[in-house]
Amino acid sequence: MLFIMTLHSAEFLTSVGFIKQLPTDGRSEIAFSGRSNVGKSSLLNRLLNRKKLVKTSRTPGKTRTLNFFTVNNAFYCVDFPGYGYAKRSKSERDQWGQLIEEYVLDRPPLKGFVQLIDVRHVPTEDDLRMVEWLTESEKRFVVVGTKADKLSKTKLQASLARIKRVLAWQGEFPVLPFSAVTGLGKDELWRWIEETLRG
Numbered sequence: 164m165l166f167i168m169t170l171h172s173a174e175f176l177t178s179v180g181f182i183k184q185l186p187t188d189g190r191s192e193i194a195f196s197g198r199s200n201v202g203k204s205s206l207l208n209r210l211l212n213r214k215k216l217v218k219t220s221r222t223p224g225k226t227r228t229l230n231f232f233t234v235n236n237a238f239y240c241v242d243f244p245g246y247g248y249a250k251r252s253k254s255e256r257d258q259w260g261q262l263i264e265e266y267v268l269d270r271p272p273l274k275g276f277v278q279l280i281d282v283r284h285v286p287t288e289d290d291l292r293m294v295e296w297l298t299e300s301e302k303r304f305v306v307v308g309t310k311a312d313k314l315s316k317t318k319l320q321a322s323l324a325r326i327k328r329v330l331a332w333q334g335e336f337p338v339l340p341f342s343a344v345t346g347l348g349k350d351e352l353w354r355w356i357e358e359t360l361r362g
């Protein structure tokens with residue numbers, strides 16, 4: 164039997180640009196990754212019931228560091244910098260790649276990933292590469308189709324099925340619809356997070 168966790172508190176802890184700045188207290192972490200502008204920061208605000216806890220923007224490339232939010236004084240939600248943002252310099256992209264690769268593949272407190280894909284789009288090369296890393300890390304992960312409010316119900320089902328199909332070579336995993344505007348998918352995502360934290 165699963166219960167949806169009660170949210171008591173959520174606050175910003177720190178921004179991490181280099182591996183050595185990562186928290187060392189061993190609290191469990193759930194990471195939120197996806198391409199730039201997919202809606203990672205908006206999803207976190209909706210999930211944590213706070214309109215402006217996490218900075219969002221119409222301009223892609225807003226989040227540039229791993230941003231840690233403490234939830235219920237118990238675990239961390241980690242907002243990823245978006246990938247696939249062409250305007251970044253090569254050295255910035257290299258730094259991103261190094262940080263993410265080390266974090267994804269070698270971070271014991273990290274319990275699972277929420278991988279976001281805009282439900283209207285076919286997963287990109289970058290999405291596929293990210294999913295490959297996530298599979299390699301052998302941690303739990305769930306795919307979330309964001310901005311679900313932008314599609315009709317019929318189109319939404321078709322798009323979720325298409326995402327599943329494109330990612331099928333990496334195995335079977337759930338693809339949940341989500342909308343930061345309407346709150347669709349929030350309870351299901353909380354349930355997944357709770358299961359993941361319990362291990």
Ligand code: GTP
Pocket residue numbers: 197198199200201202203204205206218219220221222223224225226227243244245246309310311312313341342343344
């Ligand atoms: P980076 O930090 O640049 O990687 O972007 P991000 O993935 O954090 O995206 P962010 O949450 O900043 O959202 C990008 C844009 O999409 C903003 O204009 C949001 O208002 C919009 N957006 C995010 N989620 C939704 C959603 O569920 N529905 C709709 N309609 N718009 C959304």
Ligand code: MG
Pocket residue numbers: 203204205218219225226242243245
């Ligand atoms: Mg962001």
